[in-house]
Amino acid sequence: MASIAKLSIRGVRSFSPNDDEQVIGFCFPLTIIVGANGCGKTTIIESLKYAVTGSLPPGIKSGQSFVHDPRSIGQSSVKASIKLRFTNTEGSSMVVARSMEVSQKKTSASFKALDGTIRTVNRETGERVTLSHKCTELDNSIPTYLGVSKPILEHVMFCHQEDSSWPLQEGAVLKKRFDDIFDSTRYAKALEAIKAERKNYASQAKDLKAELEGLNSHKFAATGFREELEDCMDKISGLEDEIKRANDDLEKENATSLEAKKVLEKIHDFENELNFKESDLMTQDAVYDKQKHLLGKDDLTDTHSYQELADMLRQMSDERHGNEATKSLETKERECQDIERHLEWLRKEANDLNSRKGKLEAERDAHSSVLRARFNIMEEIHKRYKIELDSITQDDDDTFTQGTAASRSTIFTTATSNSNAITQEDMDAFHRALDAKNSELRDEYNNTKKQHRMDEDSMQREILELQAKKAAIDNDRKRNESAKNEAIRELTQISSQMSSGLPRVRKEHVDDAKRQAEEIAKIRDNMNNNPRRGDIAKEIRVLEDRLKSISATIEQDSKIRDQLRLRFNEQNEIDMLERQVSQEYDILTDLVRDNDFMISRQGENPRLTKEDPIAPIEVLANNVRNKMIVAQSDFDRQNSRVGEILKQVAEKNALLGSHRQRCLSLQLKRTNLLGADGGVQKIKSVIRAIMRYEKDSIDVDRINEDTNPTEVLKFIASSVTSLQEMDEKPEHVAKIIKRLKRLAKDDASCPCCARKFEDDNEVVSSSVDSYNKCRLTSNDSA
Numbered sequence: 001m002a003s004i005a006k007l008s009i010r011g012v013r014s015f016s017p018n019d020d021e022q023v024i025g026f027c028f029p030l031t032i033i034v035g036a037n038g039c040g041k042t043t044i045i046e047s048l049k050y051a052v053t054g055s056l057p058p059g060i061k062s063g064q065s066f067v068h069d070p071r072s073i074g075q076s077s078v079k080a081s082i083k084l085r086f087t088n089t090e091g092s093s094m095v096v097a098r099s100m101e102v103s104q105k106k107t108s109a110s111f112k113a114l115d116g117t118i119r120t121v122n123r124e125t126g127e128r129v130t131l132s133h134k135c136t137e138l139d140n141s142i143p144t145y146l147g148v149s150k151p152i153l154e155h156v157m158f159c160h161q162e163d164s165s166w167p168l169q170e171g172a173v174l175k176k177r178f179d180d181i182f183d184s185t186r187y188a189k190a191l192e193a194i195k196a197e198r199k200n201y202a203s204q205a206k207d208l209k210a211e212l213e214g215l216n217s218h219k220f221a222a223t224g225f226r227e228e229l230e231d232c233m234d235k236i237s238g239l240e241d242e243i244k245r246a247n248d249d250l251e252k253e254n255a256t257s258l259e260a261k262k263v264l265e266k267i268h269d270f271e272n273e274l275n276f277k278e279s280d281l282m283t284q285d286a287v288y289d290k291q292k293h294l295l296g297k298d299d300l301t302d303t304h305s306y307q308e309l310a311d312m313l314r315q316m317s318d319e320r321h322g323n324e325a326t327k328s329l330e331t332k333e334r335e336c337q338d339i340e341r342h343l344e345w346l347r348k349e350a351n352d353l354n355s356r357k358g359k360l361e362a363e364r365d366a367h368s369s370v371l372r373a374r375f376n377i378m379e380e381i382h383k384r385y386k387i388e389l390d391s392i393t394q395d396d397d398d399t400f401t402q403g404t405a406a407s408r409s410t411i412f413t414t415a416t417s418n419s420n421a422i423t424q425e426d427m428d429a430f431h432r433a434l435d436a437k438n439s440e441l442r443d444e445y446n447n448t449k450k451q452h453r454m455d456e457d458s459m460q461r462e463i464l465e466l467q468a469k470k471a472a473i474d475n476d477r478k479r480n481e482s483a484k485n486e487a488i489r490e491l492t493q494i495s496s497q498m499s500s501g502l503p504r505v506r507k508e509h510v511d512d513a514k515r516q517a518e519e520i521a522k523i524r525d526n527m528n529n530n531p532r533r534g535d536i537a538k539e540i541r542v543l544e545d546r547l548k549s550i551s552a553t554i555e556q557d558s559k560i561r562d563q564l565r566l567r568f569n570e571q572n573e574i575d576m577l578e579r580q581v582s583q584e585y586d587i588l589t590d591l592v593r594d595n596d597f598m599i600s601r602q603g604e605n606p607r608l609t610k611e612d613p614i615a616p617i618e619v620l621a622n623n624v625r626n627k628m629i630v631a632q633s634d635f636d637r638q639n640s641r642v643g644e645i646l647k648q649v650a651e652k653n654a655l656l657g658s659h660r661q662r663c664l665s666l667q668l669k670r671t672n673l674l675g676a677d678g679g680v681q682k683i684k685s686v687i688r689a690i691m692r693y694e695k696d697s698i699d700v701d702r703i704n705e706d707t708n709p710t711e712v713l714k715f716i717a718s719s720v721t722s723l724q725e726m727d728e729k730p731e732h733v734a735k736i737i738k739r740l741k742r743l744a745k746d747d748a749s750c751p752c753c754a755r756k757f758e759d760d761n762e763v764v765s766s767s768v769d770s771y772n773k774c775r776l777t778s779n780d781s782a
């Protein structure tokens, strides 16, 4: 706790400057100062107060009467000094020394407070430290060292007896004292600052609220965009899946095409084989017909069943050649079964191709729906932003024309019925129009923003000027009020002093008070006469009007700001769409890069550009679409071709079956011919009968089914000739010859080319030559 220890006074009031310093020691816990009236008790208290706070006693405004009067000791000036030793709150001993000087002039005296010092001891070094301070610094620092505020020291602890009745004074004085004691001014200022801060924060909160609303709308828009993005991502993933599926289908189609090619090649081979076999069959048919013709009545096909003929053939084969014919037959049957299996496989392939065709048609429908969705988006954008289409392609029906309203609507009305009607040029025009609209909106937004900024700056400047003016007026008003209050207070004090009639109120004091009153009256008159006084109300009114207009301007600006915010939102929307387009471009680029191999199979790789990434993809899609159409037509053609081939195969199959039947019947006939009662045996018997009339013996057994017919015919011809020469014509020989001639007459033709013989002689004599000739001819033509 701080405490005062010793007070030294010289030259203050009744303490003469010519004497030694008067030292008053203070005791603990109480010091009582007693003495006669006028001995100087009050002076001690006043000195303490001055030493600690630097405040002069009340009623001594300039301090002349506080110092010992120089006139009383006949000096022109008097120096007074007050020293106080005290212990500060930290327990350190300190000495504060203050000095004053009063110079007496002819009529008046001047007071001057000199700089004071504070002496203390450095705790660490133990040295004495003396610091010189100005009066105001001392006034502020000593109360701090003592730990008591200056108002409490002035108004409570060292309160002058004349001023001790201040708690009973009027409200304003009382308030001021309490404010001083409790330092409420600081709190009032703090309150004002808090109010100003609160106002500031309220305006900031308002701005932030508006900003929050904007952010909320942004958030809402962002949520919408995010949902749209998710939809787009879903669509893209769906498209990717479709592309993947289409690629897979394409691969399968390629594999199927390869397989179909192989099948076609096989069918072609089979056709060739079939043709070859057909020709072979025809040859065999011809041979068969000839042989049947030659056999005549010996033809057993009509009289014997297939089984009987087969048995006969088997018997004869076993007899002659073992199982070779049977094996050949089995081989043929196996081949026939293979062909049937192959036909079944071809039917299955045709079914697969048909089902694949259905799938491809379904994919085509899905692609059409995607195109329709794209068109709907375009139409929505067109309606929402009123986009002007400046360049439209012109088709055959003159549907789109250059930049007319009719053409703008036609692109959508035409496309409504068929979304595929939008060409690449239409898309380009739409993109260009979209870009133009975007740049137009952006320019408009920037211009409005710039204008708003300029307006805001000018208004801000005006507001600052007005605030400065208002602050100046407030300062003037406060200054005037404080001056007025001060004057009233002093007047009150003077009047109280005068009314108390104390003996120490002197004439000078009254004169001073009068002068001060006159000065205050002058100030008051000046204030009343101040032309600004009347103008202030006008200025306030003008300011209020100005404030109203500013409020209206601010309201208008807030509307503009809302519009700008709306534009800003739209701009953000456009930016987001641009970013979305950029992202989709990246995704498209990645997609193209990932599917590079597949795309390269479709022709040239598309070169994507940021400006128009759709065009190359559209070109690629058109190429793929065209290829698909070509592949589809190829597929249809191949399908019809397969149908035709299948039909031909069926026909050939039927023909083969009939040929097989004929072959079997031929084989049966052959067996019959070679049988015991067959034609060959009959011919042999005929030959034997002839031979009975020949002188030379002939080995008849030499003639069998493998004997060259030429030799047989030669033999018959020579035998007939020799018989004619011999002129020996037995009856049965004559019959045979007659029969041969009749045969020749009825139906004699070449066994190779089925040409009719000209006469009977040619039947016998020229048969060999004709046979050879016809054979050579047929070989040449083959």
Ligand SMILES: Nc1ncnc2c1ncn2[C@@H]1O[C@H](COP(=O)(O)OP(=O)(O)OP(=O)(O)O)[C@@H](O)[C@H]1O
Pocket (backbone or CB within 6 Å): 013, 014, 015, 035, 036, 037, 038, 039, 040, 041, 042, 043, 044, 064, 065, 066, 067, 068, 069, 072
């Ligand atoms: N400027 C001055 N020069 C010389 N003496 C002065 C001056 N002003 C006042 N005095 C003298 O100082 C004395 C006043 O002292 P102070 O008022 O301190 O006495 P006091 O003991 O408090 O008296 P009281 O008991 O009546 O209050 C008076 O005798 C007065 O004549």
